[in-house]
Amino acid sequence: MYIAHSHVLLDACCVLNFCASGKLLAILKSIPAQVTVTQVVQERELKTLQRLKNEENEDANQFETAIIQGLLTVVDFESEEEVESFVNYAAILRDDGESAICAIAVHRGWAIATDDKAAIRFFQQTAPYLQVLSTPxxxxxxxxxxxxxxxxxxxxxxxxxxxxxxxxxxxxxxxxxxxxxxxxxxx
Incomplete structure (x- = not known):
């Protein structure tokens, strides 16, 4: 798998799928780019993964371990332009996580990984020059x-x-x- 960008932003759906696999750390290590999540996705996923922990899912700890080990970095908006794009995209996509990854990816020239069809269509229309990956x-x-x-x-x-x-x-x-x-x- 060739990644034409320095970073790949994971959407919440991919994070959950990789955690569900029980192989999050190994999967992240195999990706030939810096793997990131937005702060919005991190906050949402921590809540979801906490519920999984309550169901005695040992794999849920991998998300926090990936961040601690630097396999997964957390990024936030760095400019007014990113925030403005996020607000505009959220009005269209109606999802904060996907809107955040789209805004940051567009402004920084990063690839995204998502399985959400609406987000994929939007991203391909908004930034067709950026790579879109999926769980498969x-x-x-x-x-x-x-x-x-x-x-x-x-x-x-x-x-x-x-x-x-x-x-x-x-x-x-x-x-x-x-x-x-x-x-x-x-x-």
């Missing part, structure tokens, strides 16, 4: 980069499907890979 893009890259065996990939994809409540849309380019890898023991 990153998981496939991680599995190939780390040489993860088929049963382990299947377990990760099934954990994302069950705990993260995510599977790629039928039109996603990696949908057939995802389906084959999540059911086939010998990919």
């Amino acid at each position: 893009d990153i998981i496939k890259h991680w599995s190939e980069e780390a040489g993860v065996d088929s049963p382990a990939v299947r377990d990760v994809l099934n954990a994302i499907r069950v705990k993260g409540r995510y599977s790629p849309d039928k039109s996603h380019p990696l949908r057939s890979w995802w389906e084959a890898a999540s059911t086939d023991v010998d990919r």
Whole structure:
């Protein structure tokens, strides 16, 4: 997976999927760019992950560990222009997390990772020159980069499907890979 930008901003949906996989730290290490989240996403995810901790989900601790280890950095708005774009985007997208990643990515020239179709469409219209990644893009890259065996990939994809409540849309380019890898023991 080639990333044409210095940073990748993760949306909340990707953070949750990677935490649900139980392999957040390994996945983040495999990404060939600085991985970041916005302060808005961090605050939202900490609340969600705290609820998961209450359900005895040990994987929820990985999010905080990733930040402490520097695998995931937290960024906030640095200019009036970013704040203004955030407000404008929030009026359109009606989601603070996606609006924050779009505003920061546009102004800093960073890639984003999201699975939200509305955010993807908006981002491609607003900044078509910036790269958009998804959970399947990153998981496939991680599995190939780390040489993860088929049963382990299947377990990760099934954990994302069950705990993260995510599977790629039928039109996603990696949908057939995802389906084959999540059911086939010998990919």
